[in-house]
Amino acid sequence: MSVQMSSDSSMIASTSTRARKLNAAEIAEIEHEMTLYPDKQAVGLEALKIVQKHQGWVSDESLLGIAKYLDLPASDLEGVATFFNLVYRQPVGRNVILFCNSVTCWIMGCDDLRRHITHSLGIDFGQTTEDGEFTLIPVPCLGDCDKAPVMMVGEKMQRKLTRDSIDELVVEVRIQPKARDDV
């Protein structure tokens, strides 16, 4: 019941040649970053984050668009993009669940909650629900260990999780879909 992210989609970067033209909002934000950092290399990583904020993820076309706009080698930018786990090089659901699976959350039972999510939403780490609502991704300690187990859904922390609180949250999120440029 899930869309498995295929491992070979990362190959597309080398074969895709069509750069997407960045939109005005993206360009304005990138130009602002140019005033904060002394060179374009530093702005490159910022631009990846900016584009992701607007598009939900960084497609090959977007990556090439950034490379072209900033005059950076696309291969360098791809090297950077693939290093950082919060830069999504594959499409994600409207709500990314950053699920803490570090030590305190483990002690407090996060394995069971992971199984529960897999059972109820049909997704495990790296997967997106068929309706495109949720993507589940593991993340290191979210720095809220006294309220473990925790996860983030979109920009919001969810603390002291139980199976029931997760069920309630899923219902809540499904009622109020999040707006984004591309959806």
Add this chain to the structure above:
Amino acid sequence: MTDRPLTRNIDLNRGPLDIAGYEAADGYQSMHAIAKGLSPDDVLNIVKTSGLKGRGGAGFPTGLKWSFVPRGDGSPKQKYLVVNADEMEPGTFKDRLLMEGDPHLLIDGMLVAAYTIQANMAYIFLRGEYIDAENALKKAVKEAYERGYLGKNILGTGFDLDIVLHTSAGRYICGEETALLNALEGRRANPRAKPPFPQVSGLWGKPTIVNNVETLCNLPGILAYGVDWYQGLSRGVDHGTKMFGVSGKVKNPGCWELPLGTPVRELLEGHAGGMRDGLELRAFLPGGGSTDFMLPQHLDLNLDYDEIGKAGSRLATGTMIVLDDQTCPVGMVGNLMTFFAHESCGFCTPCRDGLPWVDEIFRGFEAGTGNQKDLQILHDHIEYLGPGRTFCALAPGATAPLGSGLKYFAEDFEKHITEQRCSYKH
């Protein structure tokens, strides 16, 4: 004056103080003290004599670190201050509290540090997931500019400072200070070779100081109330207060500012309320996932850098992770190994290949397929991944819970092998 300089303004039932509230609580007195005639060297001496040690994990004396930055006429004009706000050490939840609870305190501390090393540009390298801290800091930085604590010619001192808030795109290795600098420069965040040290050649090749959030939050108090007051705060050998946390199956998990030198027992049984009913304390990691396990017999030690060091562990981040008697110790160490294997930056072979191997062996123990040879391989890796064998301290950090875990929980490891299963419920 206060005996809780880091948290006195923090009240989780309301938002953080705005700049007016912060000023009314003796805030930004440090910059006023500087404006009354303290030179950078004066401030350096004050911080040196205060005895402040870095709160980012290594406990390196802050004044000494700053003193390596080239000073005087011949030194480079451009210098940088970088705040390490990348908190991601498993079990560590202190910098989040400080930034969400009192963002002006951090800016106040940054002013002191930047003035001392004469850096006109400062970056806050903030963990991307810390959205609430980001919002609090954004607002505070804006207020500080409006009130003239940031920007040009601050309080008529002739000193300029700009602050840029950088939100990171992830990966634990970015907390390592040279990897952090690469990430800030928009590169893959592999650590850099040392020397040169960042103090001499750091961000974009310029002299750079990287300090932890909590370290910087100590500075305003030291400048405002003086070294004697600061040293009087402590109950032990090291000076000042520290953020201490307890997580795991205790009655009242949380984070508190306490004097250095507070007994472990007071933190665990007093503030954290002791173990939940029906559970016994088995062991604890005193300062995050990269520290060695300690045992109930260590409860009467004091939370001081040297004293915890003598017990074979490290105070590190000061946030303790508690293992109870009904949670599998092999599983706990295994969880940490998964984390370290996943977060290896891949630059050097022992870490890139060794940690996944170690992790794989732990999966085997859990699945009931472990054997004596596996155990030997784990023991060998304490050395293979140890200090001096790898390019940075990530892999040696992993050997802390691994080595101490193998020593203290030997029976549990044996049992996983002889019974070919994990007998704990999880």
